[in-house]
Amino acid sequence: MRPKKFLLAVFIVLAATCVCAAKDSSPVFRVSVMQSDEHLFHESIIENLEGALEKTLGAKTKVEISTDSPETIKTKLKEGRVELVFCNSVLYRALLPYGVRDLATVHSDWNPNPNRADGAALIVKRDSEISSLNQRINLKEPKVAMEKNRHCDVLYYILGEFETLKLDSEKFKTFLLDNTGKSSELVKEVVQGKADAALLPACFLEQHVVEYPSLYREIKVLNPLRSSELPCTVSTTLYPNWSVLITPNISMKQATDIAATLLTQPKSSDGAWWSVSTQFDGVDKLLKNLKVEQYSYLREWTLRRFFEEYFPFIILFGAFLTGVILYSCIANRLIKIRTRQLSQSLLRLSKYKKEFELVRRDNEIYHRMGIVSHISSLISHELRQPLNTISCYSQGLLMRLEKGPMEQGQISDIVYQIHKKTQGADEIIKKVRDFAKFGSRPVATELNQSVRKAIDVFLLSSQCPSVVEFKPSEAAWIKIDPFELELLVLNLLRNANEALVKTANARIEVNVSINKETSEVILTVKDNGPKLSEEALIKIKRGFETTKKNGTGMGLVIVSEIVSNAKGRIDFVPSKDRGLLVKITFPLDTHEQ
Structure with a gap:
């Protein structure tokens, strides 16, 4: 029986040892507090800090708080034995070479400005x-x-x-x-x-x-x-109040979680809470004037020692400086003569530059006017829908008035619809006029909404025998001029539709997708028209050439220029069997996203 009891006792001891080892293996979060007895709010704010750390790190992490002198804190930082430091602003700035950064600062009703709370x-x-x-x-x-x-x-x-x-x-x-x-x-x-x-x-x-x-x-x-x-x-x-500092031993996630907990932590028992200090330049100036901590190197040199050790070099430098001054006096006259000549040349250059700028501006205006003249045919499609609507309402109103008197409310509704469509037509004209006057003005634009609007305008304002399918993505923001984007989509739809004139079951597919790995937005327009030859594809890519009988090739040039202005790229991919796929890639506006 004794051997069995002995084995049982050994088993119990081993089990207890394993349990203790498991308990001791829990992670430890070490906090070093600068020694400062009888400091205002000291005990209550440390309790508040400990509560915030326990809430953030969880019960599995053990929080160890020690009160240390400034020199002990520096030693712990050198040896990597501390994750968080709580100290005043002077020690904080002295610890900057050790990689610490402030996280939160003590704030209270007693000292409402955390930047001016200690002295x-x-x-x-x-x-x-x-x-x-x-x-x-x-x-x-x-x-x-x-x-x-x-x-x-x-x-x-x-x-x-x-x-x-x-x-x-x-x-x-x-x-x-x-x-x-x-x-x-x-x-x-x-x-x-x-x-x-x-x-x-x-x-x-x-x-x-x-x-x-x-x-x-x-x-x-x-x-x-x-x-x-x-x-x-x-x-x-x-000077600023006491602050909590993170050390290089702490992860960014822990730092973020602790900061969020501290800044939302309720007041301590003495009415103190956590805020943020922003003005530590006064502390840096104090340490620099005293030549202490990281500025102690300023004590190593004095003016007297500098002259004693470098006196021969100072004499040589003085002689060199004297020679430079004499040389500058001799060269000064030549420089003045040359400066006068250069001034005259600069005046002539400035005159030529102004003339060149005027010519460049005129060329830019002519270029925009050329684009506007080309897109007038596309804009006519947009104007056709509101003008047709106005015409229908007007004719309907005249016919109704010929039959007899109408109620005031009915007349008002019809006149309101006519006015509304008139404003729509005026807005279209204003967009073209602004583009001709000011050019491209990129703003954050949601691609799905703009493409949908362009498709609707195209379907309402053109004789489109094709079926247009649109597959949007999640919200996709890009930087582009909204008018240019609408013009781009209308051009692509018009080209695709013209390519499908003699195609049975004509279909146009418009897709928007987001490539999150490359932060890009992809717009594709695909038709099932006739298969393109290699020669026709080269003409399309080259620009100013077209496969259409009465075309000029200007439409795809405009599309390419709009894509380039938006810092995107365009690819023409012929399908294996039929039609053409136009793929446009824009950079994703991550800020708006």
Whole structure:
């Protein structure tokens, strides 16, 4: 019995080990939060962030959130051990060389503008001799308290003000005490005289004074600045609020899903939510002026060192520059003479260019007028239908009036129909006139609707013995002049119909299809007319030649030009048995699609 019990125990241990291994194998999503104790909304917004990540990533993914110093965050980024970073705007811009990008920024009723929501306050005792940043702070050696690992926010903010005031920011660093306490403890050190000043994050003082009202009478803020965008007193310029950053370790889909969840996440318990910051140029300027982080290379060179190391080259460059100046003075006179000659040549060239432009414009107008004169026969087909309708209504109205009086409503209906058809005819004439005046004007056009309209016009305005079948596709948008598109289809239908005059069971097939792989729209017009010879096909492709007795070949030239203007291509494919297939390919307008 003992061996059986032993084997059973071993089996149970192995099963438990497999279960634990399966649990531990679940994916882990690592979030690094910049260390900042007692920061406004800090705890509640991290809880809000954690909830959003759990909602987006699902229960199978474990979210690990760690609080790290700026240097630890940089190390994790180098080693690829973090997917998401939550930090202030200064650290964000300092991490740009590591491939991070901002995703969302903290927003709240307390700081309604996320681009101006963070800063620092330098506090002293109300009876302190230090009354401003530029008065006594550099004339003595005060003891300034600052929370540990806050160089990437409050310290840089206040050093930026020193640079703006042309003060020695490097000397100010020597006044800093090695503090490890929280911001509330730093306030106590100032009140008790253990420190002459203390650096605090924006809005912490207002929050702290609510709990300890007596502090208002004991401390003051140096260089106090107030803004309508932040109800706090600070000593520095305001910068963007804390942001969530994605790292190169995260996929684009995860980044998109997390951004969508954050921006729709409800407010946190302290009334903070997520928005977007757009103005980080002030932070970049701050880091560059301080010559820190990615701009630390600016500290490596000074003007004095440059002159000491490159003095011989500077002398040679000076001599070379002197020679260049002398040479330029000698050549200046020759240049002036040559410039005068070139100016005269340019004037003549400008005159010839204007004359050439006038000739080119006249040729373009003549070309358009030639096309308009050719398409007048096609437009007559369009005008025939409204004119016939107007004629029928007019004759019907006269005949009805001869029989006796009519009701006012009946007369109004007939007159309205006549007016409507008159407007249709006027619109056709206006399209031709605009085309002759302005030429092609491509716009986003739905091909199926335009082809259907052209087919309807063709059937109503021509003696068409052929059966026209139209097979549309899904919505297919292209860039083309609608009038040119209608003209193109009418030309193809007219040519196909004329080829079917002596054909029994004449049929024209019009198809529209979309090739999604190449992002192209294909229009085909096929007839079952007589089989074309190789010689006839060559004449059609060449243009200005035709197989018709009274034709000029201009119609297919117009079609080719319209296709070329729309950046498409046209192919003529003879069928094996009968007829011709005209295949026109247009680029798909993906924006409209």
